[in-house]
Amino acid sequence: MLQIYNTLSRSKQLFKPIVPGKVKMYVCGMTVYDFCHIGHARVMIVFDMVVRWLRASGYEVIYVRNITDIDDKIINRAIENGEPISALTKRFIDAMHADSDELGLMHPDQEPRATDYIAKMQGMIGKLIENELAYQADDGDVNFAVRLFPNYGSLSGKSLDELNAGERVVISGGKRDPLDFALWKSAKPEEPVDTRWKSPWGEGRPGWHIECSAMSCELLGEHFDIHGGGADLQFPHHENEIAQSEGALYGKDRKLEDAPFVNYWMHNGHIRVNEEKMSKSLGNFFLIRDVLKSFDPEVLRFFMLKAHYRSPINYSDAQLEEARAGLVRLYTALAQVTLSQAVKAELTDLQNPWVMRFTQAMNDDFNTPEAIAVLFDLASEVNRTQGDEKLVLASTLQSLGGVLNFLQRDPTSFLQSGTKDEEGLCPAMIDEQIAARVAAKNAKDFAQADSIRKALLAQGIVLEDKPGGITEWRRA
Structure with missing residues (x-):
């Protein structure tokens, strides 16, 4: 209740x-x-x-x-x-x-x-x-x-x-x-x-x-x-x-x-x-439209709901980066399955332990920090499991996230997006580097392949090698 x-x-x-x-x-x-x-x-x-x-x-x-x-x-x-x-x-x-x-x-x-x-x-x-x-x-x-x-x-x-x-x-x-x-x-x-x-x-x-x-x-x-x-x-x-x-x-x-x-x-x-109340009189306020020039709207929403609604929030770019890292973790779990095949979890299914924990958190004065903690635990389970169970857990993760207006986008699209004003590598440039790495590996020049991986990582690009010779990437 x-x-x-x-x-x-x-x-x-x-x-x-x-x-x-x-x-x-x-x-x-x-x-x-x-x-x-x-x-x-x-x-x-x-x-x-x-x-x-x-x-x-x-x-x-x-x-x-x-x-x-x-x-x-x-x-x-x-x-x-x-x-x-x-x-x-x-x-x-x-x-x-x-x-x-x-x-x-x-x-x-x-x-x-x-x-x-x-x-x-x-x-x-x-x-x-x-x-x-x-x-x-x-x-x-x-x-x-x-x-x-x-x-x-x-x-x-x-x-x-x-x-x-x-x-x-x-x-x-x-x-x-x-x-x-x-x-x-x-x-x-x-x-x-x-x-x-x-x-x-x-x-x-x-x-x-x-x-x-x-x-x-x-x-x-x-x-x-x-x-x-x-x-x-x-x-x-x-x-x-x-x-x-x-x-x-x-x-x-x-x-x-x-x-x-x-x-x-x-x-x-x-x-x-900086631990002071934000106010126009102090000149320490930030316009929504200015923040969204640098950060994805879902990141700002996630940042706001990571704290309980009654608690004060200390705002900084570092806090928003931390919020983005949390969303990356959740979307990374979803990226492991094809969610279109999954059946959506029902909030009325209190026999589902994840739904029950999430519901208990939200019914406790809209305790979004605890509800988000359930999402992180669920993502960890997705990472550990295989087969049909993995698909069901990922579907539950997306369904519960959707209640809070999170995790409804294509995971790969989110993971490959960065800050809106960053001057880092664009997707086409990243794909070129991945192709060069594949060519180096085929030529058995593993030192060059490793060098390309490290150079991309230094620019915030994480490569993940998948079965079948496929390489996927995301922003760190």
Whole structure:
């Protein structure tokens, strides 16, 4: 049975969907004012994995990931560039989709854009004012009154006195309390006309936090199964989502028996570079498209899932090279058989010890490091066995790898591929050297043949002699 670490309870809990057999999941997506970096890649890869496992386990999943297309950073970038908001956001939405496709990820079932849900946001803000949980300040902004919501702090596990204004909470003169946050931001004279909407509180735009509450409630309902995002969103963003969503629904008098906004909160860990959190302010971030100029997308996915989704990851080229070496080991095992002849392993076959171990790992809060360890053990068994058993084991390896979006390519093609920008030998040049080595062996010039092998190895090319005089190669 699947157990999920719930940030709200700070413990693993048995997963029980609201509707048996069906899962509704919302993940906070990107704010589209720049290209996506590998921190965004981790969110996309982690929750792609979660959806794949839920569906492989028989659940019908509705996966929603939003796009924030109105935000202070977007407005500032559009002003800097001298272009309309719509042109800026379209360009970076297209770039985000291109990055996701290059990574080989599924598209969400729905991908709502904030600007399409302004009316829903205004309705929710009106309800919060009616429930006396929000007020319009002297500066025109409408703010949520944090101290009037009794359960604030439940997600972060801190009392109001312990909480400080988060990195995206702006303290202004219009707020009654530093923790109060904007639901509706009054338009400023210098802001473009395409950044403002009419409302009962004057022209303006929504605050960042209300966007996700409105979109998730509209598409998944006021009570759904899983809400995910990066660890940096736990406070204040997700804390504020709970407050405004439950505040609009229940007011100040939420009872213990009232259904929560979300049952399970999932947060993936940070990306670190040289043991420091990756951030644009530190200038130590890497764009997805730049990383993929040098490394295969499957290598980046494998790197991300080698670590548990809740753990921080230290990013470096050396770590990606290590991930590639791991994939080489798995593909090398698959290259020994003709997989088209094999029967795919079924995840329901728990009599299969490999399937059982893999399933147990994934059901333990999506423990991909342990699941990948099963793949490595399975690859070792493929290397040791012969005949029909070898074929069955290799098929099982490929099938289980496929659940994590690995090992679905032609093994030889993967093994002969290298980094995308390397200047090493091309396949034609390697084939020429192999032919020269064969000629040397036929002439019984074994010293020359050995010299060619060593020269290729020095350039990262491994030769493997097969029965029948066939020589295959792969990159180290």
